[in-house]
Amino acid sequence: MQPKGVLYFCKAERRKERVEDLITILVLVVIGGFIGGLTNSIAIKMLFRPYEAKYIGKWKVPFTPGVIPKRRDQLAKQLGQLVVNHLVTVESIQLKLQDHGLKQQVQKKFNKEWEHFLAQSITISQLSEKFQLDLNPDQVKRMIADKVMEQIRNFLQKSKQKPLQHWLGQTVTETDLEKASKILQDKGIDLLNNEETRHKIEVVIKHYAESKGFLGNMVLSMFSSEELALKVRQLVIDYLRSEDGYRWIQKAVKKEWTNLLQQEVQIIEPLFEKEETQQLLHTMINDNIPVEEWLEKPIQEMVSPFSEQIKEKVLPLLVNQLFAKLLDSVPSMLQQLEVEKMVEEQVASFPTSRIEQIILSISRKEFKLITYLGALLGGFIGLFQAILFIVV
Known part of the structure; x- marks a missing residue:
């Protein structure tokens, strides 16, 4: 039989080894989590920064500028294609123009503007002055005579x-x-x-x-x-x-x-x-x-006898013709607007800091979760390394 002192010493050594193993595990888990979180955080930062290429003398520092600044032109082009091909398409705009609710809103706006117009008292001369048109009576008479x-x-x-x-x-x-x-x-x-x-x-x-x-x-x-x-x-x-x-x-x-x-x-x-x-x-x-x-006669005085007919028949007809014209003109309008090129130019002209703010305002929470996930994975890797180290 071993002496009691020897047994006590052996137990103390084992406790000491367990404490050291626990400290090792904790240290490796913390280090792994820190490295994982830091790595992901740096990776996210490197999406945007640095905004410009960095040089040491004539030697360009690797991974500068960031991914998005470096690919900004390609990103702008891809966003332009995305908008034209999947977001602002001819079909989507035409479908929106066929929405009965939208037509009703426009009709209400027309009716409101018509009521506002009737509540005023504007002569043709005042209206011509407002739009900087020269309406000389003699000239108008000549125009009418020539038209006749x-x-x-x-x-x-x-x-x-x-x-x-x-x-x-x-x-x-x-x-x-x-x-x-x-x-x-x-x-x-x-x-x-x-x-x-x-x-x-x-x-x-x-x-x-x-x-x-x-x-x-x-x-x-x-x-x-x-x-x-x-x-x-x-x-x-x-x-x-x-x-x-x-x-x-x-x-x-x-x-x-x-x-x-x-x-x-x-x-x-x-x-x-x-x-x-x-x-x-x-x-x-x-x-x-x-x-x-x-x-010199108020326009409202001339049209007031027909105001109800205009409101009930002319304005709805005008709205219908407006929407029909817009439906037919959507393809040519989008072609003339060159939406893809417009989006591409706008994105390309954005400062990189502005692009970073836009993306972070949308995905800040997700980026934080990615950082935490990196720390968690790093912690698991540290735990695995610690267990492997202890066993080996």
Whole structure:
């Protein structure tokens, strides 16, 4: 049997060895965890830093600049392709434009702006000044006159082979023709009662009688030319005033109107092309269009009678046409905007520090977890090394 002192010494040595083993395990676990966490932390930092390449003399320090600064151009290009191919695509934008909720929001915005517009009092002149437009009344009149003349020319050019009946057949009624016949009857009688007309008839009768020689002179010897003119004029006036005369005028008017309707539109083209006709039309338009009054009249006052119709019909139609136009224009708009190139240029122009802030603001928590995971794995590796060291 061993002495008690020897046993006590052996137990003390074993306790000492266990404590040393425990300290070794703890030290290796701490060192492993520290190295693992530090390594991951440095690796994350090296994604962004250093921002620029570092040199010792002419020798470039390895792993400088960081991964993202070094690949920033490639990253910008890849992000541009990502946005165009998977995020801001033609299909995604068109699908959003077809969303009924979006259309309703736009419709509400249009209605709100329309109500706000009606609550104001803005004249056309004030609106033109606001948008720095020079609206001179004389210039506006000329523009309207020129537009009217242009429309008339286009009408004559397109329709010159068509009969006038195509446009005028239903515009003049029997009552209108009767009124025209009555006017011609009255004008004819007024013309015959004119002193100048009486003198003309007298001269014509005198020349006619003189041209007939002896027989004519014999008539003039019995009746003077003045008496004959009075008798002829009175006979014509009495006939025009008679029922038979009125029917004759009415029949003549209807016949001429019917003949006119059978004519082609081109018969009035030479008349329109005359400078006097065009000048007359310009003068009529300038004298009869109250442009000055229009320009000083509030727009709201002019459109208020139609405000409900505009709100219920025009604005919805405008919104629908706007969305339809946008749907058709999305491919060309994206092509012209060059979204891929725009994103690439924007990312490429970002300072690296700004890119680091953006990524860290999104993934800071995940990066911390990666650091902690490195420390945990390092701790397990340290524990494994310690156990292996103790056993061996």
